[in-house]
Amino acid sequence: MSGFYEVFEVFSRKNDTAPLQHQFSLLAPNHEIALVMAQENFMRREPVSDIWVVKRSDIRQMTEEEKGALKRLDNKDYRTTKGYGYLKKKWRQYEQEMFDEKEILSWKGEIQR
Amino acid sequence: MAIVTSFERLSEEDKYQRFMERIEAGEKIEADDWMPDEYRMTLIKLIAMHGISEIMGALPEKEWVPKAPTLRRKLGIMAKVQDEMGHGQLLLRVAEDLMAPLGKTREEIMQDLFSGNLKFHNVFHMPAPTWGDAGLIGWLVDGAAIITQTNMLDASYGPYARALKRICAEEVFHAQHGESIILALAEGTKEQKEMLQGALNRWWDALLMFFGPDSPSTTGTSKQDITIKYRIRTKTNEQLRQDFFTKYVPRILSIGLQLPDETMHYDETEGKWIYRQPDWNQFKEIIRNNGPKSKERLRLRELSYRHNAWVREALSGSKATV
Amino acid sequence: MIVTKLEELHQLPEYKEALVELLFQLADDDFIIAYRGSEWLGLAPHIEEDVAFSSITQDTMGHAAMYYQLLEDIGMGRADDLAHGRGANERRNAILLEEVNGPGHYLYEPQYDWAFAVVRNYFYTQAKKVRIDSLKNCSYEPLAQVAVKVNMELYYHLMHWRTWFVQLVNAGGEARERMRKAVEKVFDDFAGVLSLGEKGEKMVECGLIDSEEVLKARWLQAVKPVFEQTNLELPSEFHMKRGNGRNGEHTADLIEALATLSEVYRMDPLAIW
Numbered sequence: 012m013s014g015f016y017e018v019f020e021v022f023s024r025k026n027d028t029a030p031l032q033h034q035f036s037l038l039a040p041n042h043e044i045a046l047v048m049a050q051e052n053f054m055r056r057e058p059v060s061d062i063w064v065v066k067r068s069d070i071r072q073m074t075e076e077e078k079g080a081l082k083r084l085d086n087k088d089y090r091t092t093k094g095y096g097y098l099k100k101k102w103r104q105y106e107q108e109m110f111d112e113k114e115i116l117s118w119k120g121e122i123q124r
Numbered sequence: 125m126a127i128v129t130s131f132e133r134l135s136e137e138d139k140y141q142r143f144m145e146r147i148e149a150g151e152k153i154e155a156d157d158w159m160p161d162e163y164r165m166t167l168i169k170l171i172a173m174h175g176i177s178e179i180m181g182a183l184p185e186k187e188w189v190p191k192a193p194t195l196r197r198k199l200g201i202m203a204k205v206q207d208e209m210g211h212g213q214l215l216l217r218v219a220e221d222l223m224a225p226l227g228k229t230r231e232e233i234m235q236d237l238f239s240g241n242l243k244f245h246n247v248f249h250m251p252a253p254t255w256g257d258a259g260l261i262g263w264l265v266d267g268a269a270i271i272t273q274t275n276m277l278d279a280s281y282g283p284y285a286r287a288l289k290r291i292c293a294e295e296v297f298h299a300q301h302g303e304s305i306i307l308a309l310a311e312g313t314k315e316q317k318e319m320l321q322g323a324l325n326r327w328w329d330a331l332l333m334f335f336g337p338d339s340p341s342t343t344g345t346s347k348q349d350i351t352i353k354y355r356i357r358t359k360t361n362e363q364l365r366q367d368f369f370t371k372y373v374p375r376i377l378s379i380g381l382q383l384p385d386e387t388m389h390y391d392e393t394e395g396k397w398i399y400r401q402p403d404w405n406q407f408k409e410i411i412r413n414n415g416p417k418s419k420e421r422l423r424l425r426e427l428s429y430r431h432n433a434w435v436r437e438a439l440s441g442s443k444a445t446v
Numbered sequence: 447m448i449v450t451k452l453e454e455l456h457q458l459p460e461y462k463e464a465l466v467e468l469l470f471q472l473a474d475d476d477f478i479i480a481y482r483g484s485e486w487l488g489l490a491p492h493i494e495e496d497v498a499f500s501s502i503t504q505d506t507m508g509h510a511a512m513y514y515q516l517l518e519d520i521g522m523g524r525a526d527d528l529a530h531g532r533g534a535n536e537r538r539n540a541i542l543l544e545e546v547n548g549p550g551h552y553l554y555e556p557q558y559d560w561a562f563a564v565v566r567n568y569f570y571t572q573a574k575k576v577r578i579d580s581l582k583n584c585s586y587e588p589l590a591q592v593a594v595k596v597n598m599e600l601y602y603h604l605m606h607w608r609t610w611f612v613q614l615v616n617a618g619g620e621a622r623e624r625m626r627k628a629v630e631k632v633f634d635d636f637a638g639v640l641s642l643g644e645k646g647e648k649m650v651e652c653g654l655i656d657s658e659e660v661l662k663a664r665w666l667q668a669v670k671p672v673f674e675q676t677n678l679e680l681p682s683e684f685h686m687k688r689g690n691g692r693n694g695e696h697t698a699d700l701i702e703a704l705a706t707l708s709e710v711y712r713m714d715p716l717a718i719w
């Protein structure tokens with residue numbers, strides 16, 4: 012028999028609101044065994060709330076050259092709050108607070124009247 | 125499909141130059157990036173040896189896993205040896221990805237180990253006849269391993285650096301696990317103290333050899349210059365050995381142990397430790413699998429590998445059936 | 447009746463006797479199967495499995511330590527002495543769990559049988575799960591609390607061993623044949639795992655655990671779908687071909703295991719290690 016088992020990439024989430032994080036890769040004959048191996052191989056000491064295993068052959072990675080596509084100029088403040096910082100001063104003229112990220116994310120459906 | 129680009133039309137020299145620029149700029153090289161053969165082959169040799177050493181390194185300590193003297197010690201050493209296997213897993217995965225373009229897999233790594241083509245660290249050829257040895261391995265062999273591995277934490281090869289980061293985080297537990305065993309012995313009965321001193325005497329030369337020869341002229345096999353050129357590591361073998369002395373000699377002496385080298389001292393003017401050289405001819409013999417336990421441990425590894433072959437064969441290429 | 451405090455326990459000598467017996471069964475079972483697991487370390491079919499298996503072994507020895515601690519709390523002696531210092535005839539583990547992993551020694555010429563490991567661990571873990579579910583209602587509250595904790599780790603153990611079991615049996619060919627033989631071999635002594643020993647009736651009377659019959663029925667019910675999925679025949683009776691470990695009957699395998707696992711301990715049982 013040529014070769015060994017297949018390569019599976021292992022991803023996990025620390026808690027229910029955390030993003031999936033790549034852990035490492037392992038060899039297993041199929042998804043089921045890969046899943047049974049994953050936690051104890053890479054997360055023996057930390058909390059985990061979810062695990063994904065993905066066959067590496069199903070992943071389209073970037074080549075060294077294609078990573079060039081990831082570069083961009085630093086002239087796009089119109090898509091970030093950085094480009095709208097002057098609003099703080101403006102709102103002050105109307106005796107209003109600026110709704111910044113901290114303020115908006117604090118609402119959580121619990122706006123007090 | 126990947127777009128065929130200007131990079132692929134570069135000459136080999138230009139590719140090499142670009143590669144070295146990346147290395148010198150501190151960029152990380154990834155598995156599928158272009159790399160010179162010398163870099164790939166050096167990494168394969170280094171990382172496969174490192175990985176297989178972890179796997180073989182589980183064996184001398186494994187002897188003491190079922191025998192550990194208390195429930196807590198049984199659990200502690202089991203977790204420690206499990207980590208060694210786990211480190212082997214991480215490192216072999218890194219080596220396997222580097223070998224993939226050569227059409228090689230873990231199967232070939234194991235076959236290379238059995239045939240003697242793939243070496244493992246000198247320390248794991250040595251006997252561990254007492255519980256004191258189990259403690260001493262955890263304390264000083266792991267201590268030496270921490271010194272060499274942290275030296276490569278910033279290695280230019282990204283997957284290796286990431287694996288080492290995981291490994292070194294666990295080595296902190298290993299160091300403390302070893303300290304816990306040896307301190308209990310050092311503070312114990314006369315017999316326990318003797319057990320510990322005996323283990324230190326047995327392991328001293330092997331510990332010095334662990335860092336490798338000072339220069340290729342000693343054994344003719346050192347790869348240190350190439351690994352430094354490609355920024356896989358930063359310090360030489362001798363610098364690492366000196367670091368080990370600086371960190372560990374004061375601790376060894378502080379708990380009432382004696383160094384099995386009466387010439388050992390720190391030379392203030394030269395700014396280095398003076399010590400008796402181990403027998404480097406013996407080192408050569410050991411890593412050629414002619415050490416005291418080489419054959420026995422290889423046999424153990426090969427036997428278990430062969431004896432379980434039916435499991436791998438049964439499931440290779442299978443569809444999940446659950 | 448619920449017993450929560452040691453003072454209450456010490457006034458109930460018969461209850462205490464049944465409880466101590468049960469705790470030794472639970473502790474010795476997990477301890478010896480974990481010992482056998484520790485011999486496997488480094489020898490599993492592939493490296494990833496070696497790591498996963500060792501976690502299960504550690505969990506299992508951790509469970510044994512919790513039961514020995516309950517015994518220590520009751521005044522039966524130090525947990526470490528109970529684990530390392532008792533002779534074979536004092537042990538209460540099932541004979542199936544003390545059996546060697548295969549021919550050879552863990553350091554020399556081991557020819558360990560992965561099929562036996564998978565079947566023994568899967569069947570035992572399922573029996574343990576049934577027992578733990580029953581112990582969650584144990585009349586001795588400290589044990590009921592331990593059962594709740596142990597239960598948390600059993601989900602993974604069961605998933606792990608069941609996955610191996612189903613895949614190897616369904617792989618067909620040589621693997622299936624090896625697994626079928628291992629199933630036969632395990633059933634020869636499996637009644638010993640489900641036995642509560644001579645004091646079993648007293649345990650049930652004291653509300654410590656459900657009866658052997660109830661536990662066995664639940665075990666059969668739990669594995670039935672897996673046997674159907676793998677097209678294996680599930681017998682209704684098991685055996686104790688080599689005797690009942692719950693009553694102190696044991697084999698040479700246990701004597702040898704005890705000598706190894708207590709080798710360092712016995713050098714000086716009073717020393718701090």
